[in-house]
Amino acid sequence: MTPRTPATPGTPAALDLDKLFAARLHAARVRPYLATALFALHTVESRRVPTMAVDRHWRCYVSPAFVTATPVEELAGVWVHEVSHLLRDHHGRGDRVARERGLTGPGDRLRMNIAADCEINDDVFGEGLARPEGAVDPESMGLHDGELMEDYLRQFRLGPHTRELVWLDCGSGADGLEREWDLGPDGAHGLSAQEQDMxxxxxxxGIKGHPGSAPGGWQRWAEEAFHPPQAWRELLGAAVRSAASGSGAGQDYTYGRPSRRSAGVPGAVLPSLRRRPPRVSVIIDTSGSVSDTELGSALLEVASISRAVGGRRDLVSVLSCDAAAGVVHPLCRAEGIPLTGGGGTDLRSGFAKAVGSRPRPDVIVVLTDGQTPWPDTRPGCRTVVGLFSRQDSHGSSWSEDDPDYVPDTPPDWARTVVIGSAPGGR
Incomplete structure (x- = not known):
């Protein structure tokens, strides 16, 4: 290592790049499966970060004072910690969690950062990587190892036990919230989305090619990185919004605002076409093959559907159906909807009742396990099927009446989303 000229008194020390890059090389040697990611990071000297931090564009901001004060072995651990945030997409996941749970304040983002640290630090250190003093891990927070950021986020709040934690700011790469020191998407040396995926x-x-060389958390991440389970809540909401915005959905004529074409027809007033919030009819399968857990999930989806159409609960109706359709209930509160049934399954009666209701729905959403006959013809409105994932603990298809029964797949005219798949992450 080349010796450096000591800084003059009162002059801030320059960033010791030799020491910093020696630490990165050490990290790559002891964690060779992360070498590509470690050397993809671009270093930015910054006295505004407390230690080291990353942004969502794969820049690593480094405090010169922190590098000077930290041994090489600990710096190597920090390198691995920071690049882990980016590989595990904590910034994208943080944005999604913020939208889903309404987490908007800086305190919420700080909790995300700590939760993300817990996800990473449970298996980062040891075997050549020294543990920095005060590093956050699940044990220090009274939590269990092996969980995801989203899980940890539900299990703790900020308080006296979090005041002394270090690494409370790993940058926008850890929680999605842009910092004042970020160079942003237009700054130099950032990686594009395609380069990040590469x-x-x-x-x-590299991890899958050398099984056993990486901890279990990294092996699970490698398996799911490019084959993630469906983010089914987002898909269901997107499917409902797509169906509701289709041609003919949620459209009506009004004389409140005459059509501009009236100018071409002297003496006549033509109505204009307007968009109105779409009406949605939700059919919930309440047959004996649907579990209580799935019925509870269905009620949660009803609330999500209401949000997908602008929060107008008066435009969402719900009916339960096993072999016969029940009563159509307007949506006041999802938890107040009676789900009656428990018999066999034939959702065709539910389709008939939904289509025949007045006012007629623009979109029909069916929440079912799929063990039902389907209508022979397309309903007169768009249809979305939320299909409960029927998997037992061994990953096999399941039916309480006949283990060999394979239900008919939903028809081609319905948009189908599998409900119950775990979200991607680690």
Whole structure:
């Protein structure tokens, strides 16, 4: 290592790049499956960060004072910690969690950062990587190892036990919230989305190509990195919004605002076409093959459907159906909807009742396990099917009446989303 000229008194020390890059090389040697990602990071000297931090564009901001004060072995651990945030997409996941749970304040983002640290630090250190003093891990927070950021986020709040934690600011790469020191999307040396995916792919391929060389958390991440389970809540909401915005959905004529074409027809007033919030009819399968857990999930989806159409609960109706359709209930509160049934399954009666209701729905949403006959013809409105994932603990298809029964797949005219798949992450 080349010796450096000591800084003059009162002059801030320059960033010791030799020491910093020696630490990165050490990290790559002891965690070779992360080498591609470690060397993809671009270093930015910054006295505004407390230690080291990353942004969502794969820049690593480094405090010169922190590098000077930290041994090489600990710096190597920080390198691995920071690049882990980016590989595991904590910034994208943080944004999604913020939208889903309404987490908007800086305190919420700080909790995300700590939760993300817990996800990473449970298996980062040891075997050549020294543990920095005060690093956050699940044990220090009284939590269990092996969980995801989203899980940890539900299990703790900020308080006296979090005041002394270090690494409370790993940058926007850890929680999605842009910092004042970020160079932003237009700054130099950032990686594009395609380049980031390429780095993740090479790291995942390296882990899968040498099984046993990485901890279990990294092996699970590598398996799911490019084959993630469906983010079914987002898909269901997107499917409902797509169906509701289709041609003919939620459209009506009004004389409140005459059509501009009236000018071409002297003496006549023509109505104009307007968009109105779509009406949605939700059919919930309450047959004996649907579990209480799935019925509870169905009620949660009703609330999500209400949000997908602008929060107008008066435009969402719900009916339960096993072999016969029940009563159509307007949506006041999802938890107040009676779900009656428990018999056999034939949702065709539910379709008939939904289509025949007045006012007629623009979109029909069916929440079912799929063990039902389907209508022979397309209803007169768009249809979305939320299909409960029927998997037992061994990953096999399940039916309480006949283990060999394979239900008919939903028809081609329905948009189908599988409900119950775990969200992607680690």
């Amino acid at each position: 780095v993740r792919f090479r790291v995942a391929e």
